[in-house]
Amino acid sequence: MIEKRVVKKILNILLGNGADFSEVFVQKKAFNNLRLEDSKVENSTSGSELGCGLRVWAGESTFYAYIDSIKEDKLINAARVLSSAVNGSSKVKVLNLTETRSSYDISIKKAPSAVQPDDKIEILRLIDRESRNFSSHIVQVTSVLSDVEEEIFVANSYGFFSSEKSVRTLLGLSIVAKRGNDVGTAYKSIGRTCGYELFEKENLAELAVKTSGVAVTMLDAVDAPAGELPVVIGPAFGGVIFHEACGHGLEADAVLKGASVFKDKIGKKIASEVVTAIDDSTIEYRWGSYKFDGEGFPSCRTVLIKDGILQSYINDLKTSRKMGESQTGNGRRQSYRYIPYPRMSNTYIDRGIEEPESIIGSVNKGIYAKEFAGGQVDPVTGNFVFGISEGYLIEGGKISFPIKDATLIGNGPDILKKIEAVGNNLDFAPGFCGKNGQSVPNEVGQPTIKVSKITVGGTKK
Amino acid sequence: MKNDIKYKIRGNRLIKICKDTALKIRNYDVDEFEIFTASSVQNEIEIFKRNVENLSFSDSTGIGIRVFKDKSIGYAYTTVLEDSSIEDCIQKAVSNSKITEKDEYNYLPKDEEIVLKNKLIDDSLLFKESFLDYSVEDKIALSKKLEILTLNKDKKITDIENVIYNDNIYETAILNSTGFCDKYKATSCFIYVNAISKEKDDTSTGDFFGCGRTPADLDLDRIAGKAADRSVSILGGKKIKSQKATLILDPVVSTQFLGIIADGITADAVQKKKSLFEGRIGEKIFLSEINIFDDGTLPDGLSSRPFDGEGVIKGKTCVFKNGYLKTYLYNTYTARKDKTLSTGNAVRASYRSVPEVGISNFYMEPSNIDFNQLLRDMGSGFYVMDIIGLHSGVNPVSGQISVGAKGLWVENGSPEYPVKEVTIATDILSFCRSIKKIGNDLWFAPAGGYIGCPSLLIDNIMISGK
Structure with missing residues (x-):
């Protein structure tokens, strides 16, 4: 995502005015969100974000800035501007960057970017059908499916860097049931740091039935003590x-x-x-x-x-x-x-x-x-x-x-x-x-x- | 600590981004489109023990593209404003429009649907040039001053958890394929303090804040005094017996309750059967003295704007008149569904989301009854100074409200002892009916919009304690 030569340069600029510590955090993120309500897929939003956060410590103070870019010239400029706010006396230099290891290692089977929109929509439709079939008292089913794929790179002046690719997938379901003046609601979700292997027909149906069941049960709720x-x-x-x-x-x-x-x-x-x-x-x-x-x-x-x-x-x-x-x-x-x-x-x-x-x-x-x-x-x-x-x-x-x-x-x-x-x-x-x-x-x-x-x-x- | 790069107004740059993007979209097979850009330059300062704990700067611009094709909508956004990223963003919006369902009301606002033709408020009121005169040093100095002022208000105040100052220069532009193209800019600032006080074994916190268009609007002495009082006055608070009682809600609390009502009168919640106000237009909800407005034109209103999130000119809407529900709040889409016109309430949280329905400056008109008179009118009861757990304790659909509360127990119109660790519970419609008197102390808080409410006297509310 970013060259180590550039990172080291930025870390050094950040230390320039006597700071004790500097850090570069780079993030690239792709995001998708689908919402089904009133039995219709009414919203599909995609987003992409790319940027860099710069952090400096001097004495008891933390200085922070970010920019929505990872271009070298823009980063240098932002680092100079942030560094100009610092007035420290430290003489530390950036140590050579070595990669940090983590024992946490998982594999992603179905990355969101490899999943067809129709397959995503089918998840929401299945939820909607199963929920509405559960009871005639159900008047609204809102299901939201969102996924994030991101890459993160962090490096600091102590000489460490790390990089990670991660995926998060979340399905949230809200149900409203009505019977005369009685209203019952329920919300449940399934979320994991993995891709669409998360969903199977069984766990989707179970989510729909359980959530609907709670909303309908709540129609009979008595005053709480x-x-x-x-x-x-x-x-x-x-x-x-x-x-x-x-x-x-x-x-x-x-x-x-x-x-x-x-x-x-x-x-x-x-x-x-x-x-x-x-x-x-x-x-x-x-x-x-x-x-x-x-x-x-x-x-x-x-x-x-x-x-x-x-x-x-x-x-x-x-x-x-x-x-x-x-x-x-x-x-x-x-x-x-x-x-x-x-x-x-x-x-x-x-x-x-x-x-x-x-x-x-x-x-x-x-x-x-x-x-x-x-x-x-x-x-x-x-x-x-x-x-x-x-x-x-x-x-x-x-x-x-x-x-x-x-x-x-x-x-x-x-x-x-x-x-x-x-x-x-x-x-x-x-x-x-x-x-x-x-x-x-x-x-x-x-x-x-x-x-x-x-x-x-x-x-x- | 310097860092004072003079801010350059960038409205024309935002318009140019919109126009360049529009040229690109014309190469795609879409029926209509809308381009929304927003830029935000922020500065945040956190003070702890007379020292700058955190100082952050941000400068961010994003673009959100909405396309319409065969009555389907697609949306995409990006923070990377390079040609290739914008092209990619357009492609994603177009492919998203192939995913969503058709809806006969999905098209841009038409001229004949727009009630107001001329803007009622502009940059001259929203953007204060004097804001730009404040250096980072000045802002740090006033944040430190608030910390000292608050500490010195009372001997029982032992610590200040933090003082947080932040400000924002916001500029936005919208261009759409029906010919709308406009921009505006606004300045705002906010300062917050949380005071910790101690006496014997008890610890208490009290926070308060102020906001405005420029740091000169921040009344530091008043903010310090309120935070100190809210902390010290409830020291030694105890749990009381569970009982039904009369309550006075401080504006810090009543604004939060009014926010629950604001959520319920958006047309989107009503049409989707998620509001208790569904089917209640023309019904008497409050006592006759109560009028509630959504007004995007208040000069001091932090949610004032010349036009809304889809370019519809914003005016003043009377939502409750003499206690009767007159109208819901609409954007263009929900208005078409109800065969009416938009009230200019399309809001966008940011370029990351499509325009939805939400409030601007939403407030209850004050009366002429002062707070002490309210206390005397109450006689005995619970003066609620703060609540906790609003987000987890309110079900906007079923209407149940149950939140943690602290404040003072009042006897014969005067405060007797502090109360803590109790809850108050009711439901939205009962709450509306239970308001018996309103104060003259209208106060606003930024919370999803800019919500204003005076103190409220409400009766017959269940307190749960021992």
């Missing part, structure tokens, strides 16, 4: 509780700023002993997996919490240097337009030993929260919320009526201690995480878990 109750949280997307209650607070930029409730807690018990949590960007084909992070560091598996004891924070290059810890391969960025920050990849509560049925059976009166619309946290205070999109009442140890959407609210450190049981049914779900104005793909996961008490934001006292 208000107050503190025991809550059993379902596998896969339920992992959003850990993502919000704890994950963001472990991102080391928040810790360094004193803006995390988990500051100075390494080696201390922060969760119930049944909790072991992991961030792992090396799980093959997962939505949050990669060969290198956004700073060219190889992907890693990091145990965050072991049997309730905090083991590690989530680091990027800058935070790892400041904290004197090792890099965890979590320096991530949305694109060449953005500064990397410590971000989660595939983050999950690890498998426990209990049967999911017995966890539900242990609750006399509570909530089974199965699917979520997402969540949000204030890492400084640890206060977080997450919204249930598919939930049920538990009465006498059994799942009874579906409930209307409700938010759960709690405090991270407090809730982590209230996790009483962890099931043996670990599963994952893809999503996007927003932070500092950047959105990156990541995956949450967990088995079925039980929280002894959390405030449920319903309307029924």
Whole structure:
């Protein structure tokens, strides 16, 4: 994509005014998006982006610029302009560039660019048919199929470079069901860092039937209760509780700023002993997996919490240097337009030993929260919320009526201690995480878990 | 830290890109086409502990091409503005038009469909020359000043999580095959602070921001004061018993609720059966004092624009009048479906997407009741100063709303103690009916458009806590 001679030249220009560190991030991206709604393929958009992000450190400050080009003259100009903003005293030079290795190695079988438009459309049509056939109450089916193929090259003045080609394919499905004044909705998705080998007739039909089933079930939803109750949280997307209650607070930029409730807690018990949590960007084909992070560091598996004891924070290059810890391969960025920050990849509560049925059976009166619309946290205070999109009442140890959407609210450190049981049914779900104005793909996961008490934001006292 | 390359206005360059691209498209077998270009020059500064933590510069231009062939649409964009990339982009748009379905309403806006013939606002109000006088140094200085001002507002404030300043010079041009060719430019800036306060074992955060067309519009002292107050006043907050109560929503909160309503009155959501306002034109939704407008012509409105994302001149639309729903918001396509005319609400998030339907400056008219009077009118209840989880806690289709809230418990019209870690829950239509009084403190926030709302007194809302 870019000559090493040019890269080295740029890195040196960036160091020119006494900077401590310089970095070049080059990205080429081809994107396709197809949307079917009202049983019609109503939108087909293609995009191509090519650009370069330049980063410099001088003292405590980071300087950043990007351009939508990788032409040598434009890059030199942009590097000179950015460098002119720096006023440092460092005398470092760019070291010889050596390639970084990663043990993460996957193969792509059906790259998006090799798939015919008709075959892509057939995926959406199949989803539409299967969903609408499920029930006459279904009034809207929106399916969106998007794929990205990209090439990334990163090099820095410490003398490392890396390059990676990656593919991501995602199918999202939203269903609306209506019956008189009752409305039920559901959303599910399939996403992997691979090509169209992801889709088979069976998993597409299953996605349609499952999503439609939830939308129709929600037509009978009763008002959710208000107050503190025991809550059993379902596998896969339920992992959003850990993502919000704890994950963001472990991102080391928040810790360094004193803006995390988990500051100075390494080696201390922060969760119930049944909790072991992991961030792992090396799980093959997962939505949050990669060969290198956004700073060219190889992907890693990091145990965050072991049997309730905090083991590690989530680091990027800058935070790892400041904290004197090792890099965890979590320096991530949305694109060449953005500064990397410590971000989660595939983050999950690890498998426990209990049967999911017995966890539900242990609750006399509570909530089974199965699917979520997402969540949000204030890492400084640890206060977080997450919204249930598919939930049920538990009465006498059994799942009874579906409930209307409700938010759960709690405090991270407090809730982590209230996790009483962890099931043996670990599963994952893809999503996007927003932070500092950047959105990156990541995956949450967990088995079925039980929280002894959390405030449920319903309307029924 | 220097880096002050004088900005050169580039509207004519954007028009030239459009015209050159149009010449290329004429070699293809399409019925109609539209070329959208946008350029954005941004500067962002992040301050932490009196130091510049991050300083970034960006300068980006992109082009989006929409082609129509046999009533099918294809779209493609690129950020690489070289001949070969633009040619490739046109080819992709053309091949995409062979994929999408035909629709009788798929064609460019025609003259007779455009209500307003003359622009109601122009660059002289949207683009402030004085913006260009601010150097990076000046912006860093005012960001640092906000950090100090906020720290000094109250002894309980221990840290400032960050101050973020960013600004943008935006220029855009649209050219289409029916003869429309125009451009405009706008400046904007934004500054944000998050104050951390501590007392005994409790930690609290409070943020606030300001925005405008030029840094001179930013009232730093007021922003600092609000952030400090929002942080310190809820220190020591506790969870209260679950109960039905009367609430006052601060404008920071009410604007977010109004945003939910804005999503529901776009014609696209209605026509696709994803809105609770479907079939409710002419129905009384709010009490009679409530008027809500979408107005693209407000001089201070950050979402003001002479024309919309498909070149239709933008005016002022009354959406709710005396509490009655008068109209949905339309782009040209959705208007044709409902046998009406576009309200100039075609919006484009960027050159990456086709024009969809969205708000411009969307606001509720204020009354003459001041905030203290609202407090006295409420007597006892919950003054909600901030909410969390709007995106995961609102289902715009079924209408369920359930969000985390913090604020002050009020007795006999005066604040008694802080409240945190509770939720408030209702549904969209009940929320509309439950608004009993509106304040005089209209305040705007940029959120997908520019949304303005005063404080609102609402009754009979479920609070969930202990």
